[in-house]
Amino acid sequence: MKFNNKVIWITGASSGIGKSLAITLSKYDCKLIVSARRTEELEKLKGLCKNPDLVYVLPLDLANTDTMKSIANKAISAFGSIDILVNNGGISQRSSIIETSIAVDRKLMEVDYLGTVALSKALLPHFVAKQYGHYVVVSSLMGKFSSPLRSAYCGAKHALHGFFDAMRLEHDKDNVKVTMICPGFVNTNVARNALTADGSKQGDQDEMTENGLDVDVFVQKMITAIRKEKFEAYIGKFEKFGVFVKRLSPRLIHKLVLRSKFR
Template sequence: MTFNNKVIWITGASSGIGKSLAITLSNENCKLILSARRKAELEKVKALCKQPENIAVLTLDLAETETHASIAGDAISLFGKIDILINNGGISQRSPIIDTDIAVDRKLMEVDYLGTVALSKALLPHFVANKTGHYVVVSSLMGKFSSPLRSAYCGAKHALHGFFDALRLEHSADNIKVTIICPGFVNTDVARNALTSDGSKQGYQDHMTESGLDVEVFVKRMLKAIKNEKYEAYIGKFEILGVYVKRISIKLLHKLVLRSKVR
């Protein structure tokens, strides 16, 4: 698969991975739709991209699922079709379970899981009618195994795997692809923007995130996985070993995660 002549819709495109995806893909012969809540920030990203005439900005709040059907229609009308939806938008969390208000768990599910599911379902009839389409879901290694202080985030990301594995099975005959990307630590503002126990932002970077993969390096590997139509791709440094350790022994993984003191 190539990106040639494709229309690619990216959520969470105002910063971090989404921003880097937009800038990198603007070098390809494709058209881009950039979505996030902040239009001004999306316009800044568009200004950094090549071929701005091939880029459209479309505001979207993942938590407002009742708007997704209408917004999906607007997205299709921009260039006449959608070939790839990159579900990148979302938020993280850093707080102990015992201290975390249930509203925080609900917020993570509404944005990271239900928002992504609602948007994908809104676009599904278009993919089925065209007998082609590719969902790319930015999950996390936390969608494969868990770590302390990320309970709501882990729950939402695990849920994404269950839903999109089912979608892949149900629509294989419609030539609809699903690629789930599982990042490890990537040096973005995800930790700064993570919600704490009362729903406020953490506001600072943590050491492991700061020492993670450079976002441009991550995006290059991610785009390679999309081109190869991988079912899942684990992208990071040493932390990706957790996926394979879990297959051998959950108890061993438990001990290794505790020993790592990742917080």
């Protein structure tokens, strides 16, 4: 698949993976729709892209699921069509299960799972009508195996895999593609912005996140996976092998995670 002249919609585009992805894809002469809550940051991002005139800023809050149909219509109207939706927006969490307010669990499910599902469902009739569309969903290795202090995050990411596996099956006949991108540790602000037990931001960077893949290196690998229309792509350093270890032995991955710095 080539990206030239494709219309690509990226959520969570104001920072981190989404920002780097938008800047990189703009070099392919794509038409981009960039979404996040912070309009000011999106406008700054637009100025960093190769062809700002081909970038449409569309503010979006994934927590407001009732607005997704109208926002999807605005996105389609921007360039007349959408080819790829990159579901990148979301938040993380760092706190023990016993201390975490149920409100935090609910927040993670509303944003990371239900927000992504609502937006994807709102765009689905467009993909079916044109008999082509590609969902790219930024999940996590934590959507394949879990680790301590991330229970709500793991739950939401696991749920995404269940939903989008069904999406891929139901709409294979409509030429609708699904690529699940599963990052390991990537050096972004995801840990600093992670919610703690009471819903406040952690504020600090995790050691493993700090030493994770450079975000631009990650994005190049992500783009390769999108181009190849992979079902799933595990992108990280040593931690990505946890997916294969779990397939062989759930007990072994349990022991390895307990001994690791995932905590």
